[in-house]
Amino acid sequence: MSSTDLLAQEGLGRDRPAAVRRLLARPELGSLIAAVAVFTVFAGAAEPFLRLSSLGTVLYAASTIGIMAVPVSLLMIGGEFDLSAGVLVTTAALTSSMVSYQFTAVTWVGVLVSLATTLAIGWFNGFMLGRTKLPSFIVTLGTFLMLTGANLGVTKAISGTVSTKSISDMEGFESCRRLFASEVTVGGLTIKATVWWWLGLLVVGSWVLLRTRFGNWIFAVGGDADAARAVGVPVARTKTLLYLGVGFGAWVLGQHLLFSFDTVQSGEGIGNELIYIVAAVIGGCLITGGYGSVVGSALGALIFGMASKGIIYAQWNPDWFKFFLGAMLLLAALLNAYVKRRAERGPR
Amino acid sequence: MSITRFRPSRRFWPVCAVLALAVTAAGCSSTGGRRAEEARAKAAAAGGSAVTTPRWKVAMVTHAGAGDAFWDTVRKGAEQAAAKDNITFLYSNDAQTQNQVQLVQAAIDQKVDGLLVTLAKGDAMADVLAKAKAAGIPVITINSGQEYSQKFGALTHIGQDESTAGRAAGTELSSRGRKNVLCVIHEQGNVGQEQRCSGAQSKAGGAFQVLYVNGVDMPDARAAISAKLQADPAIDTVLTLSGPMAATGLQAIQDAHRSVELDTFDLGGQVVAGLKSGSVGFAVDQQPYLQGYEGVDLLWLYRSNLDMLGGGKPVETGPQILTKDNADALAEYVARGTR
Amino acid sequence: MNTDAATNTDGMGTELLSLDGVGKSYGTVLALQDVSLTLRAGEISCVLGDNGAGKSTLIKIISGLHRHDEGSYTVAGEEVRFDSPRQALERGIATVYQDLAVVPLMPVWRNFFLGSEQGTRRWGGLRLDAEGMRATTREALARMGIDLHDVDRPIGTLSGGQRQCVAIARAVHFGAKVLILDEPTAALGVKQSGVVLKYVTAARDAGLGVVLITHNPHHAYLVGDHFTLLRRGRMAGSHPRAEIGLEQLTTEMAGGSDLAELSHELARPPVPDSREERPQP
Numbered sequence: 001m002s003s004t005d006l007l008a009q010e011g012l013g014r015d016r017p018a019a020v021r022r023l024l025a026r027p028e029l030g031s032l033i034a035a036v037a038v039f040t041v042f043a044g045a046a047e048p049f050l051r052l053s054s055l056g057t058v059l060y061a062a063s064t065i066g067i068m069a070v071p072v073s074l075l076m077i078g079g080e081f082d083l084s085a086g087v088l089v090t091t092a093a094l095t096s097s098m099v100s101y102q103f104t105a106v107t108w109v110g111v112l113v114s115l116a117t118t119l120a121i122g123w124f125n126g127f128m129l130g131r132t133k134l135p136s137f138i139v140t141l142g143t144f145l146m147l148t149g150a151n152l153g154v155t156k157a158i159s160g161t162v163s164t165k166s167i168s169d170m171e172g173f174e175s176c177r178r179l180f181a182s183e184v185t186v187g188g189l190t191i192k193a194t195v196w197w198w199l200g201l202l203v204v205g206s207w208v209l210l211r212t213r214f215g216n217w218i219f220a221v222g223g224d225a226d227a228a229r230a231v232g233v234p235v236a237r238t239k240t241l242l243y244l245g246v247g248f249g250a251w252v253l254g255q256h257l258l259f260s261f262d263t264v265q266s267g268e269g270i271g272n273e274l275i276y277i278v279a280a281v282i283g284g285c286l287i288t289g290g291y292g293s294v295v296g297s298a299l300g301a302l303i304f305g306m307a308s309k310g311i312i313y314a315q316w317n318p319d320w321f322k323f324f325l326g327a328m329l330l331l332a333a334l335l336n337a338y339v340k341r342r343a344e345r346g347p348r
Numbered sequence: 349m350s351i352t353r354f355r356p357s358r359r360f361w362p363v364c365a366v367l368a369l370a371v372t373a374a375g376c377s378s379t380g381g382r383r384a385e386e387a388r389a390k391a392a393a394a395g396g397s398a399v400t401t402p403r404w405k406v407a408m409v410t411h412a413g414a415g416d417a418f419w420d421t422v423r424k425g426a427e428q429a430a431a432k433d434n435i436t437f438l439y440s441n442d443a444q445t446q447n448q449v450q451l452v453q454a455a456i457d458q459k460v461d462g463l464l465v466t467l468a469k470g471d472a473m474a475d476v477l478a479k480a481k482a483a484g485i486p487v488i489t490i491n492s493g494q495e496y497s498q499k500f501g502a503l504t505h506i507g508q509d510e511s512t513a514g515r516a517a518g519t520e521l522s523s524r525g526r527k528n529v530l531c532v533i534h535e536q537g538n539v540g541q542e543q544r545c546s547g548a549q550s551k552a553g554g555a556f557q558v559l560y561v562n563g564v565d566m567p568d569a570r571a572a573i574s575a576k577l578q579a580d581p582a583i584d585t586v587l588t589l590s591g592p593m594a595a596t597g598l599q600a601i602q603d604a605h606r607s608v609e610l611d612t613f614d615l616g617g618q619v620v621a622g623l624k625s626g627s628v629g630f631a632v633d634q635q636p637y638l639q640g641y642e643g644v645d646l647l648w649l650y651r652s653n654l655d656m657l658g659g660g661k662p663v664e665t666g667p668q669i670l671t672k673d674n675a676d677a678l679a680e681y682v683a684r685g686t687r
Numbered sequence: 688m689n690t691d692a693a694t695n696t697d698g699m700g701t702e703l704l705s706l707d708g709v710g711k712s713y714g715t716v717l718a719l720q721d722v723s724l725t726l727r728a729g730e731i732s733c734v735l736g737d738n739g740a741g742k743s744t745l746i747k748i749i750s751g752l753h754r755h756d757e758g759s760y761t762v763a764g765e766e767v768r769f770d771s772p773r774q775a776l777e778r779g780i781a782t783v784y785q786d787l788a789v790v791p792l793m794p795v796w797r798n799f800f801l802g803s804e805q806g807t808r809r810w811g812g813l814r815l816d817a818e819g820m821r822a823t824t825r826e827a828l829a830r831m832g833i834d835l836h837d838v839d840r841p842i843g844t845l846s847g848g849q850r851q852c853v854a855i856a857r858a859v860h861f862g863a864k865v866l867i868l869d870e871p872t873a874a875l876g877v878k879q880s881g882v883v884l885k886y887v888t889a890a891r892d893a894g895l896g897v898v899l900i901t902h903n904p905h906h907a908y909l910v911g912d913h914f915t916l917l918r919r920g921r922m923a924g925s926h927p928r929a930e931i932g933l934e935q936l937t938t939e940m941a942g943g944s945d946l947a948e949l950s951h952e953l954a955r956p957p958v959p960d961s962r963e964e965r966p967q968p
Contacts, residue, residue, distance in 0.1 A: 048579045057578060057603065061571035104381030161420045161685050163592065166617055169380035190603065194567075211815050213804035216793075220801050223790035230784060231802035232773050260599065261566055263617060265592050267413065268564050290792045308568070309575040318560050319536075340792065 024342075027284030027292050030335040031299035034282065034328065038303050042310035049313040056190040062305025063194040065279050066298050067253045068272070070198070070205040071245035073280035073297035077209065078242045079222030079289025080136035082125065084143035085246055086272035091147050092118045092254025093264040094155055097164040100172075107172035107259075115251045121147070122247030126240025148270060155266040168262045180252070181260035197252050198298070205245075206294040218242065223290025278325065279304055282332040286340055303328070385683070401652045404462065405436045406644055407455035410491070411468035413443040417591065418614065418636050422491070424686055425640030426464070433648040445472045452476045462486050462647035464640075467493020467500075474500060486650055490643045491636075492540060494662050503656060506642050508634035508666035510540045513613065514547015516667040517587065517632045524629060526585040526609065527554040532573060534563030534593050541589050544613055548587060555582065566596050573600035577608065585609045585629075591616020598627055615670070620682050624675035634666030637686045701728050703763065703865050703896040704749070704780070710757030711744055718744040719920045721758070726865060726896040731887065733899045733907035735940050736917035742900050745917070746869055749898065750782040751775030763864075779864035783854040785873055791843030795835065796824040798842045799857050827860040828853065831889050848879030852886045859890050866890055867898045872906050884910050904940045908933045916940060 023029065042049045049058075068085055075082055082088075095117045100110030121143065128139045156162055167173060183192045209215040217238045220228035229235050258264055281287065282303060283296025307325070311318050408426055412419035423439055430437035438460065440451045445468070453476055455463055463485050467473050470493045477500040480487050489497040489505045497505035521529060529552055531545040549556040559576050561569035577583055577600065586601065586608055588594045594612035601608055611629045612619055622628030642663060649655040657663055670678065681687035705725040711718050719741045726732050736742045747753040748760065751769030759766050762778050769775050772782065789798045800820050807816040824838045833852055842850060851871050858866050868887065872880040888910055891897055901907050907914060914931060916924040916939055924939050931939075 046579065051578065053605070054575065054578050057571050057575045060603070061568060061575075064565075064567035064571075100377070101381050104377050104383040106375040106377050109375040156420075161417055163417045163616075165385070165683075166621075167380060171377040171379055172375075190605075211817065212813055213806065213815060216797050216801060216804050216815065219793050219797065220790045223792045227784075227790050228801065230772065230782070232776060233802050257566065261595060263592075263595070265417070265564075265566075267416065268566060270564055272565055286792075290790065305571075309571060312559070312572055312575040313579045315579065 024339075027336070027339065028296040028299060029284075030332060030339075031283045031296045031303065034332070035299045035303050035306070038306050038310070042306060042314060045316075046310060046314035049310055052188040053190065054309075054313060056192070058302075058305045058309050059195050060192045060305075061309050062298075062301045063192065063198040064253060064256070065272075065275055065304050066198040066301030067194060067201060067256075068246070068249045068276045069279040069283070069297040069301045070201040070294055071242070071249040072273075072276040073283060073285050073292055073294055074205055074209060074218060074245055075239075075242040076277070076280050076285040076287070077222050077289060077292040078218045078239055079225065080129065080239055080242065081140055081277070082243065082246050083137065083140040083273050084121070084125065084147055085140075085250060085276055086269045086274070087144060087147045087151060088118060088121060088247065088250035088269075089253045089257065089272065090151050090264065090266065090269035091121070092251045093257040094151055094164060094254075094266060096255060097167055097258050097264055098155065098158050100167050100170060101165055102158060104170075107167060107170055107176045109172075110167075111176055111255055114254060115248075118247035118251040118254070119244050120247075122243040122245070123240060125246075126236070126243035129239060129243075130236030144273065151266045162266050164258075164264045164266075166262050167258075173259070176255065177259040180255040180258075194253070194256050197256075198301075201249065201252070202294060202298050209294055214238070214241070219290060221289075275304065278329050281329060281336065284332075284336055284339075286336050287333070291336075291340055300332075399432070399434050399648075399652075401434055401648070403434055403436060404648070404651060405438065405458070405460045406430065406462040406464065406647055407438040407440070407458070407460040408464040408490075408640070408643065409448060409451045409455060410439075410441040410466045411443055411445070411448050412441040412466075417616065421636040421685060421687065422640040425637035425642075426644045427640075428637075428686075429641045429644035429648070433645060435644060435648060437644065445469045449473060449476050452480070456480050456483050456485060459483070460485060461651060462488070462644075464488055464490050464643040464647070465493075465502075466491045467496045470496030470500075477501065486647060488643055488647055490639045497662065498660075503650060504646065504658070504660050505662040506639050506646070506665060507662070508664060509662075510543035511547040512664075513632055513634060513667040514544040514549075515551045516547075516669060517544070517611065517613065518548040518551025518553075520630055520632070520669055521548065521585065521587070521611065522551060522553040524609075526552065526611075528582045529554065529556050529585045529587055530573075530576060530580075530583045531556065531558045531587045532569075532589065532593060532597060533558060533560050534569065534589060536560050544589055545587075557583070561593075563590075563593065566592070569593065570596050570600045570603065573597055574603040577601065577604035577606050581606075583608060585611060588612040590614045591619050594619045594622065594628065594631075598622060615678065615682060615687050617679075617682050620675055620678045620687075623670065623672050624679065626672065629671075631670045632666070633668045633670055633687075635668060635687075636665075638665040700730075702726070703728055705761045706749075706758065707761070708758035709745075709748060709755045709760060711748060711753060711755050717920055719748070719755075722915075722917070722922050723758075723925070724898075724915055726898060728864070728896050729891055729894050730912045731891050731897040731899055731910050732913045732915065733901060733911035734915045734917060735901060735904060735907055735936070736923075737902060737940075739919075740917040741920040742902075742917055743869070744920075746782065746867060746898075746900055749775070749865075750780060750867055779862060780867065781858035781861070781863035781865070782867040782869065783851065783858060783871065785851075785870045789842045789850050789854060792841050794839045795842045795845070795853060796821045796838040799824040799827070799838075799853065799860075803861055823860075828856050831856040831859065831886055833886075846879060848875050848883045851875075851883050855883075855886050855890055859893055859895060863895060865896045865898065867900070869900050870902070871899070872901065872903060880906060902940075904933065904937045908936055 048054050072082060072085055092114045096110040096114035099113045100107045125140055125143055129136050152162060155164065159165055180193055183190050209218060217233045220233050221235045221238045225235050279300035280297045282300035283293060285292030308321060311321055410419055427437055442448045442451055449472060452465060456479055463480055465487060467489050477487060481501045487502045489502045491507045494505045494507060494509060531548060533541045533545060535541055545558050561572045586597045588597045591614045594610060595618035597610050601610060609629045610627060613632045615631055615633050619628055619631050623631060646657055678687055703726050707723050709722050710720045722745060734742055734745060748755045751772045751774050754768055805816050805820060807814050821838050828835050833856060871883050884906060887897055887899065899907065912928050914926050914936060
C-alpha cells in the first residue's frame with residue numbers, strides 16, 4: 001500500500017501558514033479586537049475611564065456578568081441554553097438568606113443549602129433535557145418561569161414581604177462577606193471578591209474545556225451529539241454536568257448579592273440570562289454549539305462592563321446603550337457564523 | 349489506554365444530606381434571625397373586628413409588578429382596615445395595563461361592594477370604570493392617577509402627587525445646602541420617577557443631574573452609580589427613588605470612596621438604619637400603608653354612613669419627610685412591614 | 688486496548704463473529720429473518736441489498752444498538768446479546784457510520800481520540816495529553832497511509848472520504864477486531880470511493896475482519912471476500928468470492944426476476960394510474 005497524501009490536491013501549502021490560519025480561526029479573536037476597540041474609544045473619550053479606581057468599577061461590573069458567562073459559555077459550547085440562569089442567581093441569594101434567617105442558623109448553613117439548591121435545579125434542567133428530548137430553550141424557559149414565580153411566592157409565604165429580612169446581625173455573616181463580597185485595595189485599585197471568583201472560574205473553565213477529557217466531550221456533544229454518542233461519549237451526563245456548572249456560578253453570584261446588599265429583592269435577576277448569552281456569543285460561542293471559548297466569554301463580559309460604565313464616564317446619553325449592545329451582538333454572531341463556515345468548509 | 353469516567357459515588361448524596369443536617373443542628377446563630385423576630389412579635393397583640401356592619405367585599409386592583417416591597421405595605425394597610433371593618437379583602441395585580449383592565453372587570457363580575465384601583469395609565473381604564481359605575485360599585489383610586497380620578501367618577505383619590513413629593517424633596521435638599529445632586533432613575537420611562545426628579549430639580553437650586561440604571565440588577569446599578577461618582581467629583585448628593593435603590597446607592601458611595609450624602613424617596617430597613625447611623629440624610633415617604641388602610645376605610649365609611657373625607661378632594665398621604673429623629677420608631681414598624 | 692496492528696496478522700483466518708439464523712421484529716413488523724453470516728480475521732464480508740432490505744437492522748444487531756429476537760450471535764466463540772454499542776465496542780466491534788463518523792467542528796486529533804481520550808500521568812490522568820494525542824494521531828494515520836501534518840484543523844475541512852478514512856484509522860488504532868462500515872461510499876464520488884476502499888483493504892491487511900454494508904455491487908466486488916445478499920429481510924444468497932462473478936452479483940443484487948419484471952413494465956407506455964411511475968434508483 002503506497003503512502004498517499006490525501007491533502008496534496010487541496011494544496012495546504014498554497015494557503016496561509018498554519019499558524020496564521022489557526023489564529024484566524026480562534027473563537028476569541030473577534031471579541032479581542034472588539035475589546036481593544038471599545039477600550040480605545042472610551043480611553044480617548046473619557047478622561048476618568050483610565051483612572052485606577054475606574055478600572056476597579058469596570059472590573060466589578062464585568063465580573064458580575066463574567067461569573068455566569070463562564071458556565072453559560074461552556075453550556076452553549078455543549079449545544080444548550082439556560083434561560084433560567086438569571087433568576088437562578090436570585091433564587092440562590094433568597095434561599096441562602098431565608099434558610100439562615102428562618103432557622104436562626106449561622107449564615108454558612110444557608111450558604112451550603114443554597115449551593116445544594118442551585119445544583120439540584122441545574123440537575124433538574126439537565127435531567128429534563130435528557131429525559132424528554134425537548135429543546136433546552138423550552139425546558140429552561142419552563143424553569144425560568146417556575147423560578148420567577150417561586151422566588152416571589154416562597155419569599156412572600158416565608159418572610160411575609162417580597163424581600164428578605166436583614167441577616168447582617170447574624171453569626172457567620174462577616175466571614176461569608178469576606179469570601180463573597182470583600183474587597184482589596186492595592187495602590188488605588190479596588191478589587192472586589194467577585195473579580196477573584198471570576199478569574200478562578202475562568203481558569204478552571206478554560207482548563208477543563210481545552211485540557212480535559214470532559215472538555216473534549218463538551219465540544220463533541222455540542223458539535224454532533226449523535227456522533228459523540230456513537231463513540232461512547234455519555235451525552236446526557238455531560239450536559240447535566242454543564243447545567244450543574246451554571247448552578248454553581250449562580251450560587252457564587254447569588255451569595256455575592258446577599259452578602260453585599262444584605263437583603264434581596266425577590267423580583268431581581270430577570271433578563272440577565274440574556275446578558276450572559278450575549279457575553280458568550282460576543283466571545284465567540286456559536287448559538288448552535290460545538291464551538292466557542294471560555295476566555296472569549298470573559299472578553300464579552302469585559303466589553304459589557306467597559307461599554308456600560310464607559311458611557312457614564314464619558315457622560316454620554318445612556319439611552320443608546322442597548323442599541324450598541326444589540327449591534328455588537330449581531331456583528332459577533334455574523335463573525336462567528338463566518339468563522340464556522342470557514343472551519344467546516346476549509347480553505348477552498 | 350483504559351476508559352475511566354467520572355461517576356459520582358452512590359454514597360455522594362446521602363453524605364451530603366447528613367452533612368447538611370449536622371451543620372444545621374450545630375450551626376444555630378445566637379444573634380438575629382427569626383428567633384429574634386418572634387421575641388419582638390410577642391409584644392404585639394391581635395385585634396378583631398369592631399363594627400356591626402354586614403360582611404362586605406372590597407377588591408383592590410393595582411398595576412404593581414411582581415415582587416415589589418412597596419405594594420406589600422399597601423396591601424398590609426388594606427388588610428388591617430378590612431379586618432377592623434369586617435370586610436373581605438380581595439387583592440390582584442398586573443403590571444400590564446390590558447391585564448389590569450381584565451382584573452377590574454373580574455372584580456365587577458364578582459359584584460364587590462367597593463373597588464380600589466390604581467390608574468398608572470389612566471385612559472385605558474376609562475371604559476371599565478364606567479362599567480363599575482353602571483353596576484353601582486363605589487370606586488376610589490389610589491396611589492397613581494389623581495388627574496383622572498374625578499373624570500372617571502371615582503369618589504376620591506388617595507395618594508401622593510409625585511411632583512409635589514419631588515418639590516418637597518427639592519426644598520429639603522436646598523435647606524440642607526446640597527449643591528450638586530445626582531437623581532437616580534431605576535425604571536427608564538416611568539413617569540412618576542421622572543416627576544420626582546424634575547420636582548426635586550425645580551426646588552433644589554444647585555446643579556442637578558439624572559442617571560438611569562437597571563433596577564433589577566443591583567450589582568450593575570451599584571457599579572453604574574459609582575462610575576458616575578468617579579467621573580464627576582462635583583456631585584455632593586445622591587437622590588434615589590426607592591428603598592432598595594437607596595441601599596445600593598450607599599454601597600456605590602463606599603465603592604467610589606466619596607463622602608457624599610444619600611437622600612431617598614420611600615422607606616426600607618436599610619434606609620431606616622441609614623437614617624439612624626447618619627449615612628442617609630432624609631427620606632421622603634408617601635406612606636403606602638396609609639394608602640391601603642384609608643382606601644378600605646373610606647369605602648367602609650361611605651357604604652355605612654355616606655361619609656367622604658374632604659368632600660371628595662384628593663387625600664394626600666405624602667410627602668412626609670423623615671429624618672434621624674424618627675429613625676428609632678420607624679425601625680420597629682419597618683421590621684413588621686407596615687412602613 | 689491499543690494493539691499494534693501488525694501483531695493481528697498472526698490470527699489471520701480465525702473466526703471473529705458469526706450469526707446463525709438471526710431474526711428481529713419491531714412489534715408486528717418482521718425486519719430480519721433467518722440471516723446467517725460468518726466473519727474471519729483478514730476477511731471482508733460484504734452485505735448487499737436495496738433500501739429496506741434489512742441492512743441497517745443487521746448493522747444495529749451486530750453493533751449492539753438493537754438486540755436480536757431469534758437465532759444466535761457469537762463473538763469469538765461466545766454467544767452474546769448486547770444491550771449497548773459500548774458492549775460491542777468492548778469486544779472489539781467498531782462501527783463507522785456514514786453520517787455519524789465525526790464531529791465536524793472539532794480538530795482531527797480531538798475527533799480521533801473522542802470517547803477514548805488519554806490523560807497524562809500527572810494530574811491523575813485528568814489532564815489531557817494533548818501533545819501525545821496529536822503525535823499518536825499523526826502516527827496512526829500515517830500507518831494507514833494517510834499523511835496529514837496539521838491534525839489541529841477541524842475535521843470538517845476534510846472531504847467526506849477523508850473523514851471516513853480517519854474514522855477507519857481510529858477504529859484500527861483502538862484495537863478493533865471487527866470493523867463495520869455502513870455505506871462508506873454512498874455519498875462519495877468515484878475517486879473518493881476508491882480512496883476509502885483502499886483504506887478498507889488496509890484495515891483488512893492489518894488483520895481486521897470487515898463487514899461492508901453497501902448497495903453498490905461494483906464497490907463490493909472490488910474488495911469483498913464473501914457476499915451476503917439481503918432482500919425484504921431475508922437472505923437471498925451467500926457466496927464466497929470464488930463462486931460468483933460481478934455480473935451475477937449485480938443481477939442478483941438488483942433482484943433477478945424483479946429486474947426482469949421492471950424492465951418489462953418500463954417498456955410499456957406509461958399508464959395514468961400506475962403506482963410505478965418512477966423506477967427505483
